[in-house]
Amino acid sequence: MAFQKSSHTFTKIHLKALHTYNFKILFTLSFTMFINMLSFAQDIPKSGIPIDRSANDSLVVSVDSLLIPQVSEKVQDSTLKDSIKPKKDLLEHIVKYHATDYTKFNQKEHKLYLYNEATIDYGDMNIAAGNITIDYTKNTVYAKGITDSIGTYSQKPVFTQGSNVVEPDSIVFNTKTKKALIYNSKTEQGDGTVIASLTKKENDSVYFLKNAKYTTAEDLDDPEYYIRLLKAKIVPGKKIVTGAAGLYIYDIPTPVWLPFSFFPQSDKQTSGIIIPSFGEQNERGYFLQNGGYYLALSEYFDLTLLGDYYTNGSYGFSGESTYAKRYKFRGNLNFRYESLISSERGFPDYSKSTVYNIRWSHSQDSKSNPNSRFSASVNLGSSKYYKTSVNQINTGSFLNNTLSSSISYSRTFQGELQPNISLTATHSQNTNTEEINMTLPTFQGSIGRIYPFASKTGTKKGIIQNINLQYSVRGENRITTTDEFFFKKEMFDDALAGFQHTIPLTTNFKLFKYFSISASSNFNEVWTFNTVKKSFDTIEREVITEDVKGFDSFRTYNFSTSLGTTVYGMFNFEKEGKDPKIQAIRHIIRPSISYNINPAFDKYYDTYEVVSADGLTSSDVSYTRFTGGIFGAPGNTFSSSVGLSLSNNLEAKVRDKDSTATEAKKVILLNNLNFSTSYNVAGDSLQWSPVSMSGGTQLFDNKMSINFGATLDPYALDNNNNRINTFNINNGGSLFRLTSANLTTSWSLSNSKDGKKDENKKGIQENLRNGGRDDDLFGISEDFANQQVDNMRGEDEEEENKPSEFYHFSIPWNLRIAYAVNYSNSTRQNEISSHSLMFSGDIKLSEKWSIGASSGYDLKNAGFTYTQLRFERDLMSWRMNFSWVPFSTNASWNFFIGIKSSMLQDLKYEKRNQADRSL
Structure with a gap:
């Protein structure tokens, strides 16, 4: 670009004052001549020629006459386009400049001077400084600060172009070539700042530096460290490429020098090498840990590959991927594997083992699909992984005793009954016993509650209108195995499968306004594909259990009812003329009594005969073929029991320490104190069950919790x-x-x-x-x-708040x-x-x-x-x-x-x- 001289657009007129009225006379004559030259008059029609009043007015047409191009009566030029291209404007954008003290143009030097808080805007470029000089002959802009009477240098230039900001002591900018020389500049590049004695701006995207410093310190006047760059090239937002570079700490050079270096610059995630950490271990020698490569595959997911190596031959590697889609889902997948060698080959304590761990977490945004949801939380692998792993990242998990996983999908169908289905795969692993329990999968289905006798309008009242029923089904494929057979075909040999159908019928109502009564009857039907058959071997003198494959089922039902109420007690300590610290204590008591009946289902029980060793006596032993089923077995003992429970809650109202508070402060003295027991009416002995007591509270503004x-x-x-x-x-x-x-x-x-x-x-x-x-x-x-x-x-x-100096x-x-x-x-x-x-x-x-x-x-x-x-x-x-x-x-x-x-x-x-x- 180039600045246009003011003389190109303005003409100065000098008038000398006259001491007579000749000036007014000359001005009147000039004005009259100007009017005569630029004015137009309507021709007066010749007399005797009548005006045809039947002709249409030229203004009353379908197309405005002003829109019709006027065609000259002269012969049009055969050349439609001028062969000489028009001269390009000197300025592509509008130049805006401002200064607080003065703006002065020197026509002889063809320079424009701006002083004090001067600014120039041209396109995406902005220069702000205390003193700016524009040279029209050389198409340059020179900006610098202002030095006051005591020698303080202020209002240093700030050069901004796009998102790149440079703060030098002075700058010379060519508006035509867009090149610049920048002296003692400070510019932010990524997380750090580049301080250069001389910077050459080649174009909008390339800067060359000489004798520069790169640092991430906050105090740029006295940085605690910096990397000295003898020569460097900066491509803003992309990279910094340097020649020889050395590390300085408080201006003291260190032996750390590199012949060249490369600093990537990007606001987004970028791929790159991950430098490993090194150390020494007594059993495995020297090692390198957590070194590898990070792959920024896309804006939705990435991949991190890390590896460990020990000089005794042990090694490990891991792969981790984090993925996310806004308003949809996010998750993380991680796999780790370690091959560990202890001692030296040939020694009696030599051992070699492999451990692994798989972690996966997935969460779905609730707004993405309100009717269906998928989630995952997986943590499985070798039981001894966290105990034997030597990677420092697992330090805090050394004492883990349980690994658990869950993957679930659920969907609700819209409608009057609102059917709901879910599929869940679970995993629980005890790291001490190495026992693993899995369900692959668990299916659950249900429909909403049905009130067959409720009115279509209004609330449900009474025992009849509150009668409701619901149907649910649960199916499981349960596997129990150990680390030895995990993820092998043997783990499926003893798998158990079955379905349980449940239909509860319940109702509730009020009695004497203060008592709540609920009654329920529950029907269960269990389908199983694994049963047993028992017999007694008289020769080996042992019970033989045979597994029977095939479909079988049993049905049970029970009945229960409960009666409960809530009792409130208030103890006031307030007295007239006194304001005690504890003003009142409220005691809430919730007693309840329940009654349960469980019939005996003897028809599902068989017997086998046990003969004594001498063969003279025998006895029949009862058993059910559904023993060991995943949904239990039907009971053969009639049970009729009464349950008793009592829960307590204590709260206090105390005077608030804040004198401006208008109400007392509520303090929880006892969150809960529960007692429960039961009495078996149908039992012949030991009819009372043990009394269970539990409680808990919080003290000192909820900082201390107690459970007992x-x-x-x-x-x-x-x-x-x-x-x-x-x-x-x-x-x-x-x-x-x-x-x-x-x-x-x-x-x-x-x-x-x-x-x-x-x-x-x-x-x-x-x-x-x-x-x-x-x-x-x-x-x-x-x-x-x-x-x-x-x-x-x-x-x-996130950056923490800057601490105070004191x-x-x-x-x-x-x-x-x-x-x-x-x-x-x-x-x-x-x-x-x-x-x-x-x-x-x-x-x-x-x-x-x-x-x-x-x-x-x-x-x-x-x-x-x-x-x-x-x-x-x-x-x-x-x-x-x-x-x-x-x-x-x-x-x-x-x-x-x-x-x-x-x-x-x-x-x-x-x-x-x-x-x-x-x-």
Whole structure:
């Protein structure tokens, strides 16, 4: 582009003042001549020529005469287009300029001067500076700041073109070639800033730099580190390519130099190499962990491939893919495999094992399809995976005892009955016993409740109108196996399949306004494809059980009813003239009584004869062929029982500490306190069942939760510790015999008014995905370098609020305590079966230093449980972490220091090793 000179468009007229009236005379004559030259007059028709009034007015036509092109009577030029192209305008866009103090044009020098808060806008280009000079002869713009009387340099230029912003000391820009020379510039590139003494702008997309610095520090005047670039080329939004580059820390050069380097620049997820972390392990030697490649396959899904290698021959690899579609679904799929070798070949303790783990999580947006839903939460694999894995990412899952999975699909069909179907596949795996239980799949179907006697309008009232029924069906294919046969054909050999049909018929109504009565009758029909046949082998003296394949079924029914009410009690402590702290206590009691009848279904029972060893006596043993079915077996004993239950709730109204509060504050004293038992009317002995008691409450503004429970048996024990039909109080004991009890408490303490801030969010999320706890009481994953994968996906953590320059006088801290104790006395063992205390906490010693720990103490066995110590140091643009597991079979330590920025995430140092056993 080029700026047009003002002389091209303006003509200056100089008038000299006259001392006579000649000026007015000349002005009048000039104005009269101007009017005569530019005015038009209507011709007066010649006299004697009549006007034809029958002719139509030229304005009254179908097409406006103004739209008809006027054709000259002259002969048109045969050349339709001029062979000489018109000259291109000097300016392609409108130039807008402004200055606060003055805008001055020097016609002799052909320069335009703008001073103080000057700006120029031309297309997508904008220059703002204290002093701007435009040279029309050279088509250049020179911008610089302003130096005041005390030498302060202010209003430095800011050059903006598109999304690229440059802040130099001064700039020279050619409007025709669009090239520029930029002196002492600062420009943001990705997460960092490039500081260059001289920058040459070649065009809109290429910059050449000389003697530049690249840093992600916030203090650009005194950065704590930078990478010195002798020469560099920048393509904004794409890449930075440099020559020799070296790392400087506080202007001190380090030995870290590279002959060339490449910095990718992109706001979107990008593919790239993931640099592994290295370390040493006592059993497996030196290693490289979590190195590989990240593939940004599309905006909807990606793929991360990582590998581990140990010098003793052990190796591992993993693949992880995250996918998402906005307003539809999102999920994550992860597969890990490790081949582990211990000791050396030829030694007696040499061993080789392989472990694997599969994780899949999928969630569907509820708005995508309100009538159907698909979800998945899978965590399966080797039972010993988390216990034997040596990858640092699994540190927080070392104590996992259970792996579970669930994949489900459900759909609701619109209509009056609203039929609903669902398919679910489940998996539960005990990592200690290595037993695996699966359902592949579970089918459930149901229809909505039907009220056959309800009125079509109004509410349902009375016992008849509230009668309703519903139909549901459940089908399962249940598999029980172990790690040895997992995913092998043998796992299907003992699979059980069956269907259960259920039709409940219920109703409810009010009695005397205060009592609620409900009654129900339930009909069940079970289809099974596996039954058994039992017989007694007189030779081997054992019972022989044969599996029978084929369809079979049985039907059962029962009846139950319950009566309940709610009683409110209020204890007021308010008195006239007094304002006590506790103003009232409300006690809510919900007693209920129920009655259940379960008939005996003897027709489904058979017998087999057991002959004594001498062959003289025999006895018949009753059994049902449906023994071991997935939906149970029909009972052969008539049961008629009465159930009793009582629940309590206590709340208090206390005076609010806030004097401006108009109402008292409600405090929960006891969330619940429940008692339940039953009496078997049809039984001949031991008719009372043990009394179950459970309760819970929260204290200290819900920071501490307490849950407790106990079982009280009214019957005594004989000398063989068997229950007898004698009440314990009649046997010389108390009214009830405490057979079991438990108490669990958890307490979260913090000196922050805003509550505990989760500093370990990502580590806890990894624990949950692995099937662990939703806290850090058992430790958290400490794979610090693995965060680079999240950075590649664009999942950088949100910037925290900038801390104040002055640190608070109080040290922020938080503490989480969990206490659990279990007591057993069912057979007079009178022992504490388990007794443990777990705790974790974090202390922020300063704005930059924080320490944390997770541990516990086994009070029964007198020893510390799994312990993890954590240290973190914020080094402004860097971060330093240290994690240490001092003891256990998973003892290790991990040191990491690296740059926070995702672009320079590979500029790090990490050292891992097992702890010294002598410690």
